[in-house]
Amino acid sequence: MPLWHVYHPPTTFTTAASKTALAAAFTKLYTDIGLPPFYVNVYFHQIPATDIYIGGQPQESTEPGVEPLARPFVRFVGEQIAVRMEDSDEVYAQWLDKVDVALKPHVQDKGYDWEYHIDETERRLWKVAGLYAPPFGSEEEKMWFRVNKAVPWKE
Amino acid sequence: MPLWHVYHPPTTFTTAASKTALAAAFTKLYTDIGLPPFYVNVYFHQIPATDIYIGGQPQESTEPGVEPLARPFVRFVGEQIAVRMEDSDEVYAQWLDKVDVALKPHVQDKGYDWEYHIDETERRLWKVAGLYAPPFGSEEEKMWFRVNKAVPWKE
Amino acid sequence: MPLWHVYHPPTTFTTAASKTALAAAFTKLYTDIGLPPFYVNVYFHQIPATDIYIGGQPQESTEPGVEPLARPFVRFVGEQIAVRMEDSDEVYAQWLDKVDVALKPHVQDKGYDWEYHIDETERRLWKVAGLYAPPFGSEEEKMWFRVNKAVPWKE
Numbered sequence: 001m002p003l004w005h006v007y008h009p010p011t012t013f014t015t016a017a018s019k020t021a022l023a024a025a026f027t028k029l030y031t032d033i034g035l036p037p038f039y040v041n042v043y044f045h046q047i048p049a050t051d052i053y054i055g056g057q058p059q060e061s062t063e064p065g066v067e068p069l070a071r072p073f074v075r076f077v078g079e080q081i082a083v084r085m086e087d088s089d090e091v092y093a094q095w096l097d098k099v100d101v102a103l104k105p106h107v108q109d110k111g112y113d114w115e116y117h118i119d120e121t122e123r124r125l126w127k128v129a130g131l132y133a134p135p136f137g138s139e140e141e142k143m144w145f146r147v148n149k150a151v152p153w154k155e
Numbered sequence: 156m157p158l159w160h161v162y163h164p165p166t167t168f169t170t171a172a173s174k175t176a177l178a179a180a181f182t183k184l185y186t187d188i189g190l191p192p193f194y195v196n197v198y199f200h201q202i203p204a205t206d207i208y209i210g211g212q213p214q215e216s217t218e219p220g221v222e223p224l225a226r227p228f229v230r231f232v233g234e235q236i237a238v239r240m241e242d243s244d245e246v247y248a249q250w251l252d253k254v255d256v257a258l259k260p261h262v263q264d265k266g267y268d269w270e271y272h273i274d275e276t277e278r279r280l281w282k283v284a285g286l287y288a289p290p291f292g293s294e295e296e297k298m299w300f301r302v303n304k305a306v307p308w309k310e
Numbered sequence: 311m312p313l314w315h316v317y318h319p320p321t322t323f324t325t326a327a328s329k330t331a332l333a334a335a336f337t338k339l340y341t342d343i344g345l346p347p348f349y350v351n352v353y354f355h356q357i358p359a360t361d362i363y364i365g366g367q368p369q370e371s372t373e374p375g376v377e378p379l380a381r382p383f384v385r386f387v388g389e390q391i392a393v394r395m396e397d398s399d400e401v402y403a404q405w406l407d408k409v410d411v412a413l414k415p416h417v418q419d420k421g422y423d424w425e426y427h428i429d430e431t432e433r434r435l436w437k438v439a440g441l442y443a444p445p446f447g448s449e450e451e452k453m454w455f456r457v458n459k460a461v462p463w464k465e
Binding site: 205206207210211217221230232244247250254255258259268269273274 | 311313326327329330333334336337346347348349350351352353354355356389391429431432434435436437438439440458
Binding site: 039045046130 | 317357358360361362363364365366368371372373376385387399402403405406409410413414418423424425426427428429430
Protein backbone atom coordinates (compact mmCIF):
# COMPACT_ATOMS: atom_id res chain seq x y z
CA MET A 1 0.00 0.00 0.00
CA PRO A 2 -0.23 2.29 -1.80
CA LEU A 3 0.26 0.51 -5.07
CA TRP A 4 0.53 2.70 -8.14
CA HIS A 5 0.43 1.13 -11.56
CA VAL A 6 1.78 3.25 -14.41
CA TYR A 7 0.57 2.02 -17.80
CA HIS A 8 2.64 3.83 -20.38
CA PRO A 9 3.59 3.59 -24.06
CA PRO A 10 7.24 2.91 -24.97
CA THR A 11 7.83 6.55 -25.95
CA THR A 12 7.42 7.62 -22.32
CA PHE A 13 9.47 6.89 -19.22
CA THR A 14 12.28 5.78 -21.49
CA THR A 15 15.05 6.36 -18.95
CA ALA A 16 15.74 5.00 -15.49
CA ALA A 17 16.03 8.59 -14.26
CA SER A 18 12.50 9.45 -15.42
CA LYS A 19 11.12 6.44 -13.60
CA THR A 20 13.12 7.06 -10.46
CA ALA A 21 11.88 10.65 -10.39
CA LEU A 22 8.22 9.67 -10.65
CA ALA A 23 8.61 6.91 -8.06
CA ALA A 24 10.19 9.47 -5.72
CA ALA A 25 7.27 11.84 -6.27
CA PHE A 26 4.74 9.13 -5.45
CA THR A 27 6.72 8.06 -2.41
CA LYS A 28 6.94 11.59 -1.05
CA LEU A 29 3.15 11.93 -1.18
CA TYR A 30 2.86 9.23 1.42
CA THR A 31 5.96 9.80 3.53
CA ASP A 32 4.74 13.40 3.92
CA ILE A 33 1.79 12.05 5.89
CA GLY A 34 4.02 9.81 7.96
CA LEU A 35 3.78 6.51 6.12
CA PRO A 36 6.95 4.42 5.88
CA PRO A 37 8.65 4.77 2.47
CA PHE A 38 8.60 1.03 1.76
CA TYR A 39 4.78 1.09 1.79
CA VAL A 40 4.88 2.77 -1.61
CA ASN A 41 4.92 0.35 -4.53
CA VAL A 42 5.25 1.79 -8.02
CA TYR A 43 5.09 -0.48 -11.05
CA PHE A 44 5.83 0.71 -14.55
CA HIS A 45 4.04 -1.31 -17.18
CA GLN A 46 5.37 -0.53 -20.62
CA ILE A 47 2.52 -1.37 -22.97
CA PRO A 48 3.06 -1.71 -26.73
CA ALA A 49 1.53 1.36 -28.39
CA THR A 50 -0.69 -0.87 -30.50
CA ASP A 51 -2.22 -2.35 -27.32
CA ILE A 52 -3.49 0.96 -25.88
CA TYR A 53 -6.86 2.27 -26.98
CA ILE A 54 -8.49 5.50 -25.84
CA GLY A 55 -11.99 6.14 -27.16
CA GLY A 56 -11.41 3.36 -29.64
CA GLN A 57 -8.26 4.99 -31.03
CA PRO A 58 -4.95 3.14 -30.68
CA GLN A 59 -1.91 4.92 -29.34
CA GLU A 60 -0.23 3.87 -32.57
CA SER A 61 -1.73 2.20 -35.58
CA THR A 62 -0.64 0.03 -38.47
CA GLU A 63 -4.15 -0.19 -39.89
CA PRO A 64 -5.10 1.90 -42.92
CA GLY A 65 -7.79 4.44 -42.06
CA VAL A 66 -7.30 4.16 -38.29
CA GLU A 67 -6.32 7.45 -36.70
CA PRO A 68 -3.89 7.05 -33.78
CA LEU A 69 -3.86 9.27 -30.70
CA ALA A 70 -2.17 12.64 -31.12
CA ARG A 71 -0.11 12.42 -27.95
CA PRO A 72 1.30 9.77 -25.61
CA PHE A 73 -1.28 8.71 -23.03
CA VAL A 74 -0.28 7.57 -19.56
CA ARG A 75 -2.79 5.88 -17.28
CA PHE A 76 -2.22 5.71 -13.54
CA VAL A 77 -4.13 3.45 -11.19
CA GLY A 78 -3.65 3.94 -7.46
CA GLU A 79 -4.70 1.48 -4.80
CA GLN A 80 -4.63 2.94 -1.32
CA ILE A 81 -4.95 0.64 1.63
CA ALA A 82 -3.13 1.88 4.73
CA VAL A 83 -5.28 4.94 5.33
CA ARG A 84 -8.92 5.22 4.44
CA MET A 85 -9.63 8.88 3.76
CA GLU A 86 -12.57 10.61 5.36
CA ASP A 87 -15.48 10.46 2.89
CA SER A 88 -15.54 14.19 2.23
CA ASP A 89 -15.45 16.21 -0.99
CA GLU A 90 -12.92 18.52 0.58
CA VAL A 91 -10.58 15.82 1.89
CA TYR A 92 -10.67 14.02 -1.45
CA ALA A 93 -10.06 17.23 -3.39
CA GLN A 94 -7.10 18.20 -1.21
CA TRP A 95 -5.54 14.82 -1.76
CA LEU A 96 -6.02 14.93 -5.53
CA ASP A 97 -4.50 18.41 -5.58
CA LYS A 98 -1.37 16.89 -4.09
CA VAL A 99 -1.41 14.03 -6.57
CA ASP A 100 -1.76 16.56 -9.42
CA VAL A 101 1.23 18.54 -8.21
CA ALA A 102 3.27 15.35 -7.89
CA LEU A 103 2.40 14.16 -11.39
CA LYS A 104 2.65 17.44 -13.30
CA PRO A 105 6.40 17.42 -14.09
CA HIS A 106 6.19 13.81 -15.23
CA VAL A 107 3.26 14.05 -17.62
CA GLN A 108 1.78 17.49 -18.29
CA ASP A 109 5.13 19.24 -18.55
CA LYS A 110 6.27 16.60 -21.03
CA GLY A 111 3.28 17.04 -23.30
CA TYR A 112 1.59 13.77 -22.43
CA ASP A 113 -2.10 13.12 -21.91
CA TRP A 114 -2.86 11.33 -18.67
CA GLU A 115 -5.58 10.09 -16.39
CA TYR A 116 -5.68 8.55 -12.96
CA HIS A 117 -8.06 7.10 -10.48
CA ILE A 118 -7.64 5.81 -6.97
CA ASP A 119 -9.37 2.92 -5.30
CA GLU A 120 -9.38 2.38 -1.58
CA THR A 121 -9.38 -1.18 -0.32
CA GLU A 122 -9.81 -2.89 3.02
CA ARG A 123 -6.91 -2.41 5.41
CA ARG A 124 -7.67 -5.66 7.21
CA LEU A 125 -7.06 -7.57 3.97
CA TRP A 126 -3.50 -6.39 3.59
CA LYS A 127 -0.22 -7.79 4.88
CA VAL A 128 3.43 -6.93 4.31
CA ALA A 129 5.94 -9.74 4.77
CA GLY A 130 3.25 -11.73 6.55
CA LEU A 131 2.56 -8.95 9.04
CA TYR A 132 -0.32 -6.58 9.61
CA ALA A 133 0.77 -2.98 9.48
CA PRO A 134 0.70 -0.97 12.71
CA PRO A 135 -2.13 1.56 13.10
CA PHE A 136 -1.81 4.82 11.21
CA GLY A 137 0.05 7.35 13.32
CA SER A 138 1.15 4.84 15.96
CA GLU A 139 4.58 4.60 17.56
CA GLU A 140 5.04 1.23 15.89
CA GLU A 141 4.40 2.82 12.51
CA LYS A 142 7.02 5.46 13.27
CA MET A 143 9.39 2.61 14.06
CA TRP A 144 8.60 0.97 10.72
CA PHE A 145 9.29 4.33 9.09
CA ARG A 146 12.70 4.57 10.75
CA VAL A 147 13.85 1.06 9.90
CA ASN A 148 12.03 1.26 6.56
CA LYS A 149 10.89 -2.33 6.61
CA ALA A 150 8.25 -4.56 8.11
CA VAL A 151 9.39 -5.91 11.45
CA PRO A 152 7.38 -7.77 14.09
CA TRP A 153 5.44 -5.58 16.51
CA LYS A 154 3.01 -6.23 19.36
CA GLU A 155 -0.51 -6.09 17.97
CA MET B 156 -13.01 5.70 -16.81
CA PRO B 157 -14.02 3.11 -17.70
CA LEU B 158 -10.79 1.20 -17.82
CA TRP B 159 -10.94 -2.27 -19.33
CA HIS B 160 -7.97 -4.57 -19.03
CA VAL B 161 -7.86 -7.49 -21.44
CA TYR B 162 -5.52 -10.24 -20.26
CA HIS B 163 -5.08 -12.59 -23.19
CA PRO B 164 -2.76 -15.34 -24.40
CA PRO B 165 -0.66 -14.72 -27.53
CA THR B 166 -2.93 -16.91 -29.66
CA THR B 167 -5.76 -14.38 -29.28
CA PHE B 168 -6.11 -10.78 -30.47
CA THR B 169 -3.23 -11.41 -32.84
CA THR B 170 -4.16 -8.65 -35.29
CA ALA B 171 -4.59 -4.91 -34.92
CA ALA B 172 -8.03 -5.27 -36.51
CA SER B 173 -9.19 -7.69 -33.81
CA LYS B 174 -8.07 -5.30 -31.10
CA THR B 175 -9.57 -2.26 -32.77
CA ALA B 176 -12.89 -4.09 -33.11
CA LEU B 177 -13.05 -5.00 -29.43
CA ALA B 178 -11.99 -1.51 -28.35
CA ALA B 179 -14.77 -0.10 -30.54
CA ALA B 180 -17.30 -2.44 -28.93
CA PHE B 181 -16.26 -1.38 -25.42
CA THR B 182 -16.33 2.28 -26.42
CA LYS B 183 -19.82 2.03 -27.88
CA LEU B 184 -21.15 0.61 -24.60
CA TYR B 185 -20.36 3.90 -22.92
CA THR B 186 -20.95 6.41 -25.72
CA ASP B 187 -24.43 4.86 -26.02
CA ILE B 188 -25.20 6.22 -22.57
CA GLY B 189 -23.76 9.60 -23.42
CA LEU B 190 -20.23 9.33 -22.09
CA PRO B 191 -17.44 10.95 -24.13
CA PRO B 192 -15.51 8.42 -26.23
CA PHE B 193 -12.14 9.35 -24.75
CA TYR B 194 -13.34 8.19 -21.32
CA VAL B 195 -12.98 4.61 -22.50
CA ASN B 196 -9.52 3.14 -21.91
CA VAL B 197 -8.85 -0.35 -23.22
CA TYR B 198 -5.52 -2.04 -22.51
CA PHE B 199 -4.52 -5.32 -24.09
CA HIS B 200 -2.09 -7.27 -21.97
CA GLN B 201 -0.61 -10.13 -23.90
CA ILE B 202 0.41 -12.66 -21.27
CA PRO B 203 2.72 -15.56 -22.09
CA ALA B 204 0.62 -18.74 -22.15
CA THR B 205 2.84 -20.28 -19.49
CA ASP B 206 1.98 -17.40 -17.12
CA ILE B 207 -1.80 -17.93 -17.14
CA TYR B 208 -3.31 -20.46 -14.74
CA ILE B 209 -7.00 -21.32 -14.45
CA GLY B 210 -7.89 -23.78 -11.70
CA GLY B 211 -4.21 -24.56 -11.41
CA GLN B 212 -3.89 -25.48 -15.09
CA PRO B 213 -1.59 -23.41 -17.27
CA GLN B 214 -2.82 -22.08 -20.60
CA GLU B 215 0.16 -23.89 -22.09
CA SER B 216 2.60 -26.22 -20.43
CA THR B 217 6.13 -27.46 -20.87
CA GLU B 218 5.98 -29.64 -17.79
CA PRO B 219 5.54 -33.38 -18.15
CA GLY B 220 2.24 -34.52 -16.68
CA VAL B 221 0.70 -31.05 -16.53
CA GLU B 222 -2.48 -30.77 -18.54
CA PRO B 223 -2.88 -27.37 -20.22
CA LEU B 224 -6.23 -25.65 -20.77
CA ALA B 225 -8.26 -26.92 -23.71
CA ARG B 226 -9.07 -23.50 -25.12
CA PRO B 227 -7.67 -19.96 -25.04
CA PHE B 228 -8.86 -18.08 -21.96
CA VAL B 229 -9.40 -14.33 -21.97
CA ARG B 230 -9.92 -12.42 -18.73
CA PHE B 231 -11.49 -8.98 -18.73
CA VAL B 232 -11.39 -6.59 -15.79
CA GLY B 233 -13.52 -3.47 -15.97
CA GLU B 234 -13.16 -0.48 -13.69
CA GLN B 235 -16.09 1.90 -13.91
CA ILE B 236 -15.79 5.30 -12.33
CA ALA B 237 -17.83 8.00 -14.10
CA VAL B 238 -21.24 6.57 -13.35
CA ARG B 239 -22.11 4.59 -10.27
CA MET B 240 -24.95 2.25 -11.19
CA GLU B 241 -28.01 2.00 -9.05
CA ASP B 242 -27.53 -0.93 -6.65
CA SER B 243 -30.23 -3.08 -8.18
CA ASP B 244 -30.24 -6.65 -9.48
CA GLU B 245 -32.15 -5.51 -12.52
CA VAL B 246 -29.92 -2.55 -13.38
CA TYR B 247 -26.82 -4.68 -12.96
CA ALA B 248 -28.27 -7.49 -15.07
CA GLN B 249 -29.27 -5.13 -17.87
CA TRP B 250 -25.77 -3.73 -17.99
CA LEU B 251 -24.12 -7.14 -18.06
CA ASP B 252 -26.47 -8.18 -20.86
CA LYS B 253 -25.05 -5.32 -22.88
CA VAL B 254 -21.49 -6.26 -22.00
CA ASP B 255 -22.22 -9.86 -23.04
CA VAL B 256 -23.55 -8.74 -26.41
CA ALA B 257 -20.51 -6.51 -26.93
CA LEU B 258 -18.04 -9.28 -26.08
CA LYS B 259 -19.67 -12.22 -27.88
CA PRO B 260 -18.15 -11.74 -31.36
CA HIS B 261 -14.71 -11.27 -29.84
CA VAL B 262 -14.58 -14.30 -27.57
CA GLN B 263 -17.46 -16.77 -27.70
CA ASP B 264 -17.75 -16.71 -31.50
CA LYS B 265 -14.02 -17.38 -31.74
CA GLY B 266 -14.14 -20.42 -29.49
CA TYR B 267 -12.42 -18.81 -26.52
CA ASP B 268 -13.26 -19.21 -22.87
CA TRP B 269 -13.66 -15.94 -21.05
CA GLU B 270 -14.61 -14.27 -17.80
CA TYR B 271 -15.10 -10.72 -16.66
CA HIS B 272 -15.89 -8.72 -13.62
CA ILE B 273 -16.47 -5.05 -13.05
CA ASP B 274 -15.49 -2.92 -10.11
CA GLU B 275 -16.92 0.49 -9.43
CA THR B 276 -14.67 3.05 -7.82
CA GLU B 277 -15.08 6.50 -6.33
CA ARG B 278 -15.81 9.23 -8.87
CA ARG B 279 -14.30 11.89 -6.64
CA LEU B 280 -10.94 10.10 -6.79
CA TRP B 281 -10.63 10.38 -10.55
CA LYS B 282 -9.16 13.05 -12.81
CA VAL B 283 -8.49 13.32 -16.52
CA ALA B 284 -5.69 15.65 -17.59
CA GLY B 285 -5.77 17.19 -14.13
CA LEU B 286 -9.50 17.94 -14.35
CA TYR B 287 -12.56 16.57 -12.63
CA ALA B 288 -15.09 15.28 -15.09
CA PRO B 289 -18.37 17.18 -15.46
CA PRO B 290 -21.47 15.60 -13.88
CA PHE B 291 -23.08 12.71 -15.72
CA GLY B 292 -25.65 14.02 -18.17
CA SER B 293 -24.59 17.67 -17.85
CA GLU B 294 -24.17 20.18 -20.67
CA GLU B 295 -20.48 20.29 -19.91
CA GLU B 296 -20.24 16.54 -20.37
CA LYS B 297 -21.98 16.89 -23.73
CA MET B 298 -19.38 19.47 -24.64
CA TRP B 299 -16.59 17.05 -23.65
CA PHE B 300 -18.30 14.47 -25.83
CA ARG B 301 -18.32 16.82 -28.81
CA VAL B 302 -14.70 17.91 -28.55
CA ASN B 303 -13.72 14.40 -27.36
CA LYS B 304 -11.17 15.59 -24.86
CA ALA B 305 -10.90 17.03 -21.38
CA VAL B 306 -11.14 20.81 -21.48
CA PRO B 307 -11.57 23.24 -18.58
CA TRP B 308 -15.15 23.80 -17.42
CA LYS B 309 -16.75 25.78 -14.61
CA GLU B 310 -17.20 23.47 -11.63
CA MET C 311 -13.02 -15.03 -9.36
CA PRO C 312 -10.78 -15.03 -7.50
CA LEU C 313 -8.20 -13.35 -9.66
CA TRP C 314 -4.68 -13.23 -8.29
CA HIS C 315 -2.09 -11.11 -10.00
CA VAL C 316 1.53 -11.92 -9.21
CA TYR C 317 3.87 -9.05 -10.06
CA HIS C 318 7.37 -10.43 -9.86
CA PRO C 319 10.91 -9.61 -10.99
CA PRO C 320 12.61 -11.92 -13.52
CA THR C 321 14.77 -13.52 -10.83
CA THR C 322 11.69 -15.11 -9.26
CA PHE C 323 9.26 -17.73 -10.55
CA THR C 324 11.82 -18.62 -13.18
CA THR C 325 10.52 -22.15 -13.77
CA ALA C 326 7.19 -23.55 -14.87
CA ALA C 327 7.25 -25.79 -11.79
CA SER C 328 7.52 -22.81 -9.42
CA LYS C 329 4.54 -21.16 -11.09
CA THR C 330 2.47 -24.32 -11.18
CA ALA C 331 3.15 -24.86 -7.46
CA LEU C 332 1.98 -21.37 -6.50
CA ALA C 333 -1.08 -21.59 -8.75
CA ALA C 334 -1.95 -24.90 -7.06
CA ALA C 335 -1.61 -23.30 -3.63
CA PHE C 336 -3.93 -20.43 -4.58
CA THR C 337 -6.41 -22.83 -6.12
CA LYS C 338 -6.51 -25.03 -3.05
CA LEU C 339 -7.41 -22.04 -0.86
CA TYR C 340 -10.68 -21.76 -2.71
CA THR C 341 -11.49 -25.37 -3.52
CA ASP C 342 -11.11 -26.04 0.21
CA ILE C 343 -14.18 -23.89 0.78
CA GLY C 344 -16.07 -25.60 -2.02
CA LEU C 345 -15.47 -23.28 -4.94
CA PRO C 346 -14.93 -24.87 -8.35
CA PRO C 347 -11.24 -25.01 -9.33
CA PHE C 348 -11.75 -23.11 -12.57
CA TYR C 349 -12.89 -20.05 -10.61
CA VAL C 350 -9.28 -19.45 -9.62
CA ASN C 351 -7.36 -17.29 -12.09
CA VAL C 352 -3.66 -16.73 -11.43
CA TYR C 353 -1.66 -14.41 -13.66
CA PHE C 354 2.09 -14.10 -13.44
CA HIS C 355 3.32 -10.72 -14.58
CA GLN C 356 7.07 -10.73 -15.00
CA ILE C 357 8.10 -7.11 -14.57
CA PRO C 358 11.56 -5.88 -15.57
CA ALA C 359 13.55 -5.25 -12.39
CA THR C 360 14.11 -1.64 -13.45
CA ASP C 361 10.32 -1.09 -13.55
CA ILE C 362 9.64 -2.02 -9.92
CA TYR C 363 10.04 0.62 -7.21
CA ILE C 364 9.50 0.12 -3.50
CA GLY C 365 9.84 3.23 -1.37
CA GLY C 366 11.43 4.93 -4.36
CA GLN C 367 14.12 2.26 -4.70
CA PRO C 368 14.23 0.21 -7.89
CA GLN C 369 14.46 -3.56 -7.74
CA GLU C 370 17.55 -3.17 -9.88
CA SER C 371 19.34 -0.02 -10.93
CA THR C 372 21.62 1.18 -13.68
CA GLU C 373 21.79 4.71 -12.28
CA PRO C 374 24.88 5.82 -10.40
CA GLY C 375 24.07 6.57 -6.77
CA VAL C 376 20.73 4.78 -6.78
CA GLU C 377 20.56 1.97 -4.26
CA PRO C 378 18.54 -1.02 -5.48
CA LEU C 379 16.43 -3.24 -3.21
CA ALA C 380 18.32 -5.83 -1.22
CA ARG C 381 16.00 -8.72 -2.05
CA PRO C 382 13.51 -9.70 -4.75
CA PHE C 383 10.08 -8.21 -4.06
CA VAL C 384 6.89 -9.97 -5.10
CA ARG C 385 3.55 -8.15 -5.00
CA PHE C 386 0.29 -10.07 -4.98
CA VAL C 387 -3.09 -8.53 -5.69
CA GLY C 388 -6.15 -10.64 -5.06
CA GLU C 389 -9.62 -9.83 -6.32
CA GLN C 390 -12.32 -11.91 -4.67
CA ILE C 391 -15.79 -11.91 -6.13
CA ALA C 392 -17.69 -15.15 -5.60
CA VAL C 393 -17.92 -14.93 -1.84
CA ARG C 394 -18.13 -11.74 0.14
CA MET C 395 -16.61 -12.42 3.53
CA GLU C 396 -18.40 -11.40 6.67
CA ASP C 397 -17.08 -7.96 7.71
CA SER C 398 -15.38 -9.20 10.85
CA ASP C 399 -11.83 -8.82 12.16
CA GLU C 400 -11.79 -12.48 13.05
CA VAL C 401 -13.09 -13.78 9.74
CA TYR C 402 -10.65 -11.59 7.83
CA ALA C 403 -7.74 -12.65 10.03
CA GLN C 404 -8.54 -16.34 9.65
CA TRP C 405 -8.58 -15.97 5.89
CA LEU C 406 -5.29 -14.10 5.78
CA ASP C 407 -3.74 -16.77 7.99
CA LYS C 408 -4.62 -19.27 5.29
CA VAL C 409 -3.24 -17.04 2.57
CA ASP C 410 -0.02 -16.64 4.56
CA VAL C 411 0.38 -20.39 4.90
CA ALA C 412 -0.27 -20.85 1.18
CA LEU C 413 2.28 -18.21 0.16
CA LYS C 414 5.08 -19.02 2.63
CA PRO C 415 6.91 -21.74 0.63
CA HIS C 416 6.78 -19.58 -2.50
CA VAL C 417 8.14 -16.33 -1.10
CA GLN C 418 9.35 -16.29 2.50
CA ASP C 419 11.12 -19.65 2.28
CA LYS C 420 12.89 -18.45 -0.85
CA GLY C 421 14.20 -15.28 0.76
CA TYR C 422 11.91 -12.89 -1.09
CA ASP C 423 10.15 -9.87 0.27
CA TRP C 424 6.46 -9.80 -0.48
CA GLU C 425 3.19 -8.00 0.11
CA TYR C 426 -0.40 -8.67 -0.76
CA HIS C 427 -3.80 -7.14 -0.49
CA ILE C 428 -7.23 -8.39 -1.39
CA ASP C 429 -10.13 -6.44 -2.80
CA GLU C 430 -13.68 -7.74 -2.79
CA THR C 431 -15.89 -6.75 -5.69
CA GLU C 432 -19.56 -7.04 -6.53
CA ARG C 433 -20.71 -10.59 -7.27
CA ARG C 434 -23.56 -9.33 -9.46
CA LEU C 435 -21.03 -7.70 -11.79
CA TRP C 436 -19.26 -10.93 -12.64
CA LYS C 437 -19.88 -13.54 -15.31
CA VAL C 438 -18.03 -16.62 -16.49
CA ALA C 439 -18.55 -17.67 -20.11
CA GLY C 440 -21.57 -15.38 -20.23
CA LEU C 441 -23.17 -17.00 -17.19
CA TYR C 442 -23.84 -15.89 -13.66
CA ALA C 443 -22.29 -18.23 -11.14
CA PRO C 444 -24.63 -20.33 -8.99
CA PRO C 445 -25.05 -19.25 -5.35
CA PHE C 446 -22.25 -20.11 -2.95
CA GLY C 447 -22.85 -23.54 -1.46
CA SER C 448 -25.66 -24.47 -3.86
CA GLU C 449 -26.16 -27.81 -5.60
CA GLU C 450 -25.54 -26.08 -8.90
CA GLU C 451 -22.20 -24.84 -7.65
CA LYS C 452 -21.30 -28.37 -6.61
CA MET C 453 -22.18 -29.44 -10.14
CA TRP C 454 -19.87 -26.74 -11.55
CA PHE C 455 -17.18 -28.05 -9.22
CA ARG C 456 -17.60 -31.58 -10.52
CA VAL C 457 -17.55 -30.72 -14.21
CA ASN C 458 -15.00 -27.94 -13.52
CA LYS C 459 -16.46 -25.52 -16.02
CA ALA C 460 -19.29 -23.07 -16.42
CA VAL C 461 -22.40 -24.80 -17.74
CA PRO C 462 -25.95 -23.47 -17.99
CA TRP C 463 -28.05 -23.80 -14.84
CA LYS C 464 -31.53 -22.71 -13.84
CA GLU C 465 -31.30 -19.32 -12.15
